[in-house]
Amino acid sequence: MSTVEQAPFMYLHNGTRSPSGIDGDLMRLAANMLNASLELLTPADGLDAGHFTNGNWTGSLGDIYNGLRHASVCSSPLTSNKYGNFQISFPYYSMDIVWATRLPTQKASWEKLLNPLNIYLRIILFLLFVSIVFMNTICTLKVWRQVREAFKIEPPKYSFLFFSWVLFLGLPILREPERKSFLITIYTWIWFCFVIRSAYQAALINSLKQPAYHDNLETFQDVLRERFPYGGLTSLKEYYTDDREIYDNWVVVDNAHLYETLDSILDGTTDFVLASNKEAIKHHLMRYKGTKQLQIIPQKIVNSPTVVYYKRFSPLTVPLNNVLRIALEGGFIQRIHDKYLDHDKKLFRRVYSTKPEPLTMNHFTGSFVLLILGWFVSATYFAVEYVCGNL
Template sequence: MSIFCIISLMVLFQLVIPFITNYDHEHLNVISTIEYITRTFTHQRQRTLTFSANAENKTALSIFGDMVDRVLKRIDFAKVQIDQNNCEMIGLREFNILLVDSFKAFEHIDPANKTKSYDFNEYYLIFLKAENSKQELLKILDYCWKHYIINVIVIVEQSSEVLNFYTYFPFSKLKCRNTEPVLINQFKNGVPTNVYGTNHIFPNKLENLQGCLLIAALWNVPPYLRIVPNRTGLDQFVGIEGNMLKAIAKTLNFSLGYITPPNDEERGIIFPNGTTSGATKLIEERKADLSFGCFRYSMARAKVMSAASPYYQTWVVSVVLKSPFKYTPIEILVFPFTSSTWISLLAFFGVIISFRLLAIYYHKVLGPLLVKITVSQLVSNFLGGPMANLPKGNFIRCMLMLWVIFAFIIRSAYQSLLFTLLQHSLYKKPPKTLKELVDLDYTFVLNKSTFYFVKDMLEIEQAQYIFPESPLTFIEHNSGKFAAIMPQDFVRYFVMTYSKRETFHILSDKVVALYNTMYFSKHSYLIDRFRGILKYVGSSGLINVWYSQNMHTSYFDAVKYDKEALKLNNLKGAFDVYLVLLLVAFVVFLVELLSKRVMWLKKLFK
């Protein structure tokens, strides 16, 4: 009996040991390959590693579980998560390893549903162990493109030693949005052979879009974007962001079509019930790939769309008319002196007039002193006129000299201050803050999109507001206390387009910052590529160049006068001419003196 048992065990070992050896040899290659890719890719980028496994065949599922266990024993350099059914994962699924035996098993995992809210492109390494691997591979790649999973590698066993790496390139010279599997690499015994000329585990598929078409949700929003109807291609897009679009399209080599949001909804609104409108709805429904045009970054929009990095900042400002703050003619005349100065001058002239009246009534006492100097002569002299009748008394002449000096000082101060006002500004200081506008009972004029943006501000809630089609046109043509609230660039463009220099005043107190960005469908395959380009655009200063090509900010700059104060060196010619004239006058004076003694000179002057 014991001999029979021993013989039976020997036969069993002969049957089982080759199976175990073959199993280890067959899957050791897969395990080594996964370890290699994980070590070289995940470790360099410090990404979280997520394992998922599913199979229709129970034997395959058992094998996958054993493979995951063996791989985990080799990985000690990354944060690892195990995706299990009915268990919610806290960490991000940045780098995902999936082990499946069919498309149904892959679809049951449904990775797209777990990352649909992501604003970046995660990575997938899928090991497919299936009998009809080609058909299953096609279905998996179609699923990936449908759900914007672009960084994907599917591993298929060619033999126990060779693993084939497949992916798809959606933009090729022959076809756009193509999901045909492409063999890009082979691993032999866990080491890449690089027989297909690539050293990248996940090749860049958006380096060149091969002229394929992208759809954008666009509308006219000058100066950022204007759509010229009689042009074609990228030439029909002009403006600050229109120029940016051309540069990006040239870099990535894509063509662009556009959809205009219906009913003039433009950017659209996110309603409390979660529904959307305008460009936001087109993006959310994936009818458009991207949208931009003074599109402000906000947390509410970022929940339904993926936003690129903000590449331009402007401000929402308050604008008032300058005309209500313009000095009247009377105010201009009295501007140089303060009220106390004017009162002092009037009191001084009152004393002079009173003294003159006393001189008339007491002619015998004061008359001889002032009889030849009238009040009108004093006023004329004060304003710079000549003195017709000079008094003979030394005391009166001394007092008159003091009067002339006093009048010269007052007159010079008045003229210089008045000249400064006329040269620089004829307007009073307008309000500086929103709070001052509210205190002055101003009504705010703005469009509805700006209102939804700033409605939570305390100053706006305390004031009245109206929504005309053009806020600046409204406050210009309607009398009353109105203040427009709108982005600063729109104000500058309006002033530049309609030549409204010196018409509006922008308050120095800014309402709120406005960060322009570009929006994509949630989890869009374009987001990472465009985000990198737009970061470069924002940091390189290119957006400022395009801004200067479309906008002239000088309309709000203070008027500059190049006339510098004259220096003595500038007056040298006048001094020279004056000296020559003095010399000529002196010579003439000498000749007149000589003419009294020289007869022929006397006859000459006669």
């Protein structure tokens, strides 16, 4: 049988005499059940799983296409129009082919000030303060004076806007209104401001501790829109033969450089979007024990059945298919997968900080922006009051 080394599916020890991995253990189990000897050989041309080019197959699939081996165990997904070149086994599992890329860029530190508030809450608070400004403007109109005289309401000594802002900041007030209705209104506003400030400050502490990221990529269309480079194995390129734009811009990454490209993605040194087997990506992530992360785009390229490829009319087809069916029904294949694959979602949780991060000017940008904005508003308010009188 022809095979290639591909973690976590096939590990070749001592040449090809002691295979392990998902496919390696499965083939040894099949050999024992058939009372046969297992002989695994790497491709005659020294290449990877193989792809179709110039009317012929290369790599491990080329070995069986050209009659050099009876079967190929390479866990390689093929498009449906290429299955006709081989006989395939009973599908004993499936694999997800996905897009993987680096984590999204971090937001600036000052943007963390807005993280505790979602867009709807921001709009509500903005409209609330706009309404206060609007009410303050009404208090200066002639109509309001007539209403005040009709209900015998004394004019406020302070600006309604200024008074509301003082209460919102939690500063003490010197006097309280005598009317119970006004007093209830003020107490309600104080309670509301206290809840908003407390909830915001509690959420802000956690927000400032952790880096904030921009949104993840959700579909491959996001990749095209951002003009990120993309690619992968030649065999995966065939899934886009009907989309010439994607097909023509595909960057071929051979098996020898696959993990090198994956490491560059994990280090965040490239914007490349890699098409690969999801289980192979997860297994590579396990080496770093959660210290490095990437994002996997939810939109899959394909969910492909895992099969053994046979030479056409090979006598190995029927007995090996029976063994695979029995192993699947008996739960042996699932047990082998659980042995080599760690499905823990912690691999994809972002590690926000592995050591203390020194404070820089960037961390205080938001505070200085608010401070300068406050000075500007105060100066503007003072100038308007000086020119137009008390607001």
